[in-house]
Amino acid sequence: MTHAMQKGSNVPLKATTVRAVLRWAPGQGVPAVDASALLLGPDGRVRSDEDFVFYNQPRHPSGKVWLLGKKRVAEGPTDTIQTDLTGVEPDVSQILLVASAEGVTFDRVQGLRILLYDATAAGSEPLAYFDIKPETGEETALICGELYRRGESWKFRALGEGYLDGLQGLATEFGITVDETEPADPEPTSMPLPPEQPAQSATSVPTQPAYGYPQPTTPPATAPASGYGYPPPLAPVPVPAGEFRMPPQGPQFIGR
Numbered sequence: 001m002t003h004a005m006q007k008g009s010n011v012p013l014k015a016t017t018v019r020a021v022l023r024w025a026p027g028q029g030v031p032a033v034d035a036s037a038l039l040l041g042p043d044g045r046v047r048s049d050e051d052f053v054f055y056n057q058p059r060h061p062s063g064k065v066w067l068l069g070k071k072r073v074a075e076g077p078t079d080t081i082q083t084d085l086t087g088v089e090p091d092v093s094q095i096l097l098v099a100s101a102e103g104v105t106f107d108r109v110q111g112l113r114i115l116l117y118d119a120t121a122a123g124s125e126p127l128a129y130f131d132i133k134p135e136t137g138e139e140t141a142l143i144c145g146e147l148y149r150r151g152e153s154w155k156f157r158a159l160g161e162g163y164l165d166g167l168q169g170l171a172t173e174f175g176i177t178v179d180e181t182e183p184a185d186p187e188p189t190s191m192p193l194p195p196e197q198p199a200q201s202a203t204s205v206p207t208q209p210a211y212g213y214p215q216p217t218t219p220p221a222t223a224p225a226s227g228y229g230y231p232p233p234l235a236p237v238p239v240p241a242g243e244f245r246m247p248p249q250g251p252q253f254i255g256r
Helices: 166-173
Strands: 003-005 010-013 017-023 034-040 065-073 076-084 094-100 113-118 128-131 141-150 153-163
Touching (some): 017 094, 017 141, 034 065, 034 076, 034 166, 094 166, 113 141, 141 166, 153 166
Antiparallel strands (some): 010 153, 017 076, 017 113, 034 094, 065 076, 094 141, 113 128, 141 153
């Protein structure tokens, strides 16, 4: 039987290994939701930073809490955490199941639900589910629920508690050490300069003709080849004083 849970309600768990699935409705502009878990001691805080299971640390050192990762099912995308309850260390009294969206508020996430399954029973119906409704919509992280000890057994409680300062703020509240050292300001950026070219002597740089006309400094030893289809030059024709005449080859097209 599947329990439809209300905020603050709880349900006993007979399963030895549970799979907590976060699911949300797909849509244009809907962010990906990340699942994570915090393992807390009797004082309500983590014992060390290793008690934080999230996308950058997907498996607890004990091997009993780990991320299964994201999938897309018919009802929408999911992210999943699995827990072997029988193997959780005795000084862990509760495990928070958290949803976060990187820098995005949860008013853009519709249909957010957490479902709890017996991981040892393939294809079974969920043990319980809880529809999470943010109170303001400005939350960037949510504690969806918690697995907690009650004597020798475990229970699940539906929570839906929101945080405005994201996964980092939530984790810090429960004792995770967050490195807040800001990197040094980078040097002012500028347009990259082209690589320096080796100096060339004046004799190694060819003289570019002006507007396509040859500008020889000394008379060529032989007649130049014809240019771009023009006939070879004829013998010089005497030009009367004061009369301008085009060069016999006409313009040349450099680089053609």
